[in-house]
Amino acid sequence: xxxxxxxxxxxxxxxxxxxFTAGYPNLNDTATVLQALQDEGADLVEIGxxxxxxxxxxxxxxxxxxxxxxxxxxxxxxxxxxQNVRDRVTLPILLMGYLNPVVQFGVENFCKKxxxxxxxxxxxxxxxxxxxxxxYKTIFEKYGLLNIFLITPQTSDARVRQIDGVSQGFIYMVSxxxxxxxxxxxxxxxxxxxxxxxxxGLHNPRLIGFGIKDRDTFQTACQHxxxxxxxxxxxxxLQENAHDLQPGIGAFLRSVK
Amino acid sequence: MTETTTKPAFGVTERGxxxxxxxxxxxxMLYPNVEELRQNYLKIMAEPDFQIEFxxxxxxxxxxxxxxxxxxxxxxxxxxxxxxxxxxxxxTGAHKVNNTVGQILIAKRLKKQxxxxxxxxxxxxxxxATVCALMGMECIIYxxxxxxxxxxxxxARMQMxxxxxxxxxxxxxxxxxxxxxxxxxxxxxxxxxxxxxGSVVGPHPYPDMVARxxxxxxxEIKKQLVEKEGRPNPDYxxxxxxxxxxxxxxxxxxxxxxxxRLIAVEAAGRGIDSGHSAATTALGKPGILHGSRTILMxxxxxxxxxxxxxxxxxxxxxxxxxxxxxxxxxxAEFYAATDQEALxxxxxxxxxxxxxxxxxxxxxxxxxxxxxxxxHEIVVINLSxxxxxxxxTYMKHL
Numbered sequence: 174x175x176x177x178x179x180x181x182x183x184x185x186x187x188x189x190x191x192x193f194t195a196g197y198p199n200l201n202d203t204a205t206v207l208q209a210l211q212d213e214g215a216d217l218v219e220i221g222x223x224x225x226x227x228x229x230x231x232x233x234x235x236x237x238x239x240x241x242x243x244x245x246x247x248x249x250x251x252x253x254x255x256q257n258v259r260d261r262v263t264l265p266i267l268l269m270g271y272l273n274p275v276v277q278f279g280v281e282n283f284c285k286k287x288x289x290x291x292x293x294x295x296x297x298x299x300x301x302x303x304x305x306x307x308x309y310k311t312i313f314e315k316y317g318l319l320n321i322f323l324i325t326p327q328t329s330d331a332r333v334r335q336i337d338g339v340s341q342g343f344i345y346m347v348s349x350x351x352x353x354x355x356x357x358x359x360x361x362x363x364x365x366x367x368x369x370x371x372x373x374g375l376h377n378p379r380l381i382g383f384g385i386k387d388r389d390t391f392q393t394a395c396q397h398x399x400x401x402x403x404x405x406x407x408x409x410x411l412q413e414n415a416h417d418l419q420p421g422i423g424a425f426l427r428s429v430k
Numbered sequence: 431m432t433e434t435t436t437k438p439a440f441g442v443t444e445r446g447x448x449x450x451x452x453x454x455x456x457x458x459m460l461y462p463n464v465e466e467l468r469q470n471y472l473k474i475m476a477e478p479d480f481q482i483e484f485x486x487x488x489x490x491x492x493x494x495x496x497x498x499x500x501x502x503x504x505x506x507x508x509x510x511x512x513x514x515x516x517x518x519x520x521x522t523g524a525h526k527v528n529n530t531v532g533q534i535l536i537a538k539r540l541k542k543q544x545x546x547x548x549x550x551x552x553x554x555x556x557x558x559a560t561v562c563a564l565m566g567m568e569c570i571i572y573x574x575x576x577x578x579x580x581x582x583x584x585x586a587r588m589q590m591x592x593x594x595x596x597x598x599x600x601x602x603x604x605x606x607x608x609x610x611x612x613x614x615x616x617x618x619x620x621x622x623x624x625x626x627x628g629s630v631v632g633p634h635p636y637p638d639m640v641a642r643x644x645x646x647x648x649x650e651i652k653k654q655l656v657e658k659e660g661r662p663n664p665d666y667x668x669x670x671x672x673x674x675x676x677x678x679x680x681x682x683x684x685x686x687x688x689x690x691r692l693i694a695v696e697a698a699g700r701g702i703d704s705g706h707s708a709a710t711t712a713l714g715k716p717g718i719l720h721g722s723r724t725i726l727m728x729x730x731x732x733x734x735x736x737x738x739x740x741x742x743x744x745x746x747x748x749x750x751x752x753x754x755x756x757x758x759x760x761x762a763e764f765y766a767a768t769d770q771e772a773l774x775x776x777x778x779x780x781x782x783x784x785x786x787x788x789x790x791x792x793x794x795x796x797x798x799x800x801x802x803x804x805x806h807e808i809v810v811i812n813l814s815x816x817x818x819x820x821x822x823t824y825m826k827h828l
Binding site: 226 | 610
């Protein structure tokens with residue numbers, strides 16, 4: 174069974190999904206961060222493939238992308254770094270990034286490499302649903318990859334249903350109208366949105382992301398979904414603990430869960 | 431209703447594809463806005479009251495039709511009949527305002543309260559700030575930090591018109607980065623804000639919508655050539671291409687006229703192979719940038735390459751999907767002019783015809799020396815903008 178599907182079927186609540194940028198803060202930190210996240214109790218991980226023009230991301234993730242690219246990170250290097258990672262890491266792994274580097278690598282070749290190294294799912298926010306359904310779905314499925322779609326407070330009920338119909342694994346519920354890391358906290362407007370989505374009786378579980386940064390915001394998000402995603406705040410933690418990653422990551426995860 | 435805004439061209443499909451290029455590659459956060467626009471833009475543009483207001487503004491505010499000027503001395507020099515389509519005489523000094531007038535009327539009908547836009551040379555920023563002032567709408571312009579420096583007069587104009595100019599500090603600090611920031615702003619303000627994209631780039635329906643608003647350029651050329659030469663079609667149409675809005679407008683009504691050679695001139699910067707260039711069709715390959723599949727300058731790993739041109743308006747690593755299709759299909763010919771060639775062409779036009787062109791436009795003029803048109807042949811150059819904003823640069827190189 175796909176590890177993402179499995180983690181949701183285990184019935185565990187308050188799932189913590191952590192995003193980090195591959196090759197950040199240093200090129201060869203990818204496996205170290207991954208291992209630390211497993212050791213310190215993350216439930217899923219999203220590895221960001223850095224991109225020169227990440228339009229859906231705020232300053233923190235933009236800068237980590239820029240730094241990773243300067244460090245020499247590429248899609249090919251990432252696959253090398255993940256080569257033997259499944260010897261030690263059992264967490265569900267998703268790759269997240271923008272479509273162009275994937276297209277340049279070759280979509281089928283990319284998916285094949287994902288399967289080889291043990292990636293379970295993909296989040297490609299700028300891949301349109303129609304392009305996915307017409308061109309990529311059969312390739313993703315051939316290599317056992319789940320495609321994760323996003324919804325936002327502005328997504329209409331009809332489109333949420335459509336996304337639920339083509340989703341597998343979980344739905345990435347963007348908490349507010351913003352780029353990543355732009356704001357924090359959970360407002361009354363967000364609660365209404367969470368309640369609206371919960372009342373729809375969707376097939377897929379949800380994880381809430383954007384604006385989740387500490388125990389408070391994590392706990393609030395978990396009241397409305399299976400769990401939550403931390404991205405920008407975790408990048409800050411990596412930045413601050415660049416020289417001693419494992420203890421920094423441990424302390425942060427314990428402060429959240 | 432004129433045929434300009436209602437005639438579909440470039441064979442665009444409902445999903446916004448021109449052959450292999452186009453589409454709407456956007457994150458879900460932008461989907462509701464872009465979809466709202468897609469469902470409404472053609473409907474709004476076809477409404478009689480929209481057409482009346484739009485045509486009146488083009489005539490009385492923009493100053494259309496712009497003249498088609500026979501450049502006698504330039505014609506003698508190059509041994510053919512050269513006409514200049516005087517978009518530099520549009521209010522605000524460039525063709526950009528044709529599009530901003532149209533889009534602000536759409537934004538009003540979609541009940542938006544605030545406008546965001548990107549700008550390179552500042553011409554689109556000024557044109558956007560102008561229509562926002564006219565309509566009493568709040569206006570935020572993102573401009574690369576480097577461009578704020580090299581196009582200072584236009585920054586001052588935007589501020590005079592009441593717009594807030596925000597610097598884009600990432601990447602090369604030019605047009606690409608300003609576009610990223612404007613998109614982020616739209617993601618953060620999805621309900622009350624309309625994004626006026628200034629070129630035929632971005633997710634569908636932008637390339638089609640902007641091309642339709644700029645199509646008035648070629649519509650007028652046809653009518654004016656009948657008056658002056660007794661025939662609607664020239665032998666050549668020349669235009670510069672950054673994203674490609676002035677070229678799209680100048681080519682629009684000639685696309686289905688195979689006798690008309692369409693010539694697009696990109697910015698070669700310090701030379702195509704110098705590592706400091708913005709000649710996208712020469713250096714790029716298919717990929718995805720700013721919401722559409724097009725041709726863009728990128729590394730083997732799919733990272734966007736920072737472009738370079740002396741001209742802020744052409745300093746862009748992609749081209750509109752329309753142009754990617756015209757390039758691939760061979761319908762248009764693509765060439766590139768260097769910084770130096772553009773500077774020389776600008777000086778030449780200034781002293782031969784008494785018109786100081788924008789640095790962007792000067793790239794199209796620079797191709798004249800390679801054209802080899804015959805004496806009876808008619809060449810139309812889209813004089814997309816005036817050069818006041820570039821005087822600092824010109825003075826340095828005089």
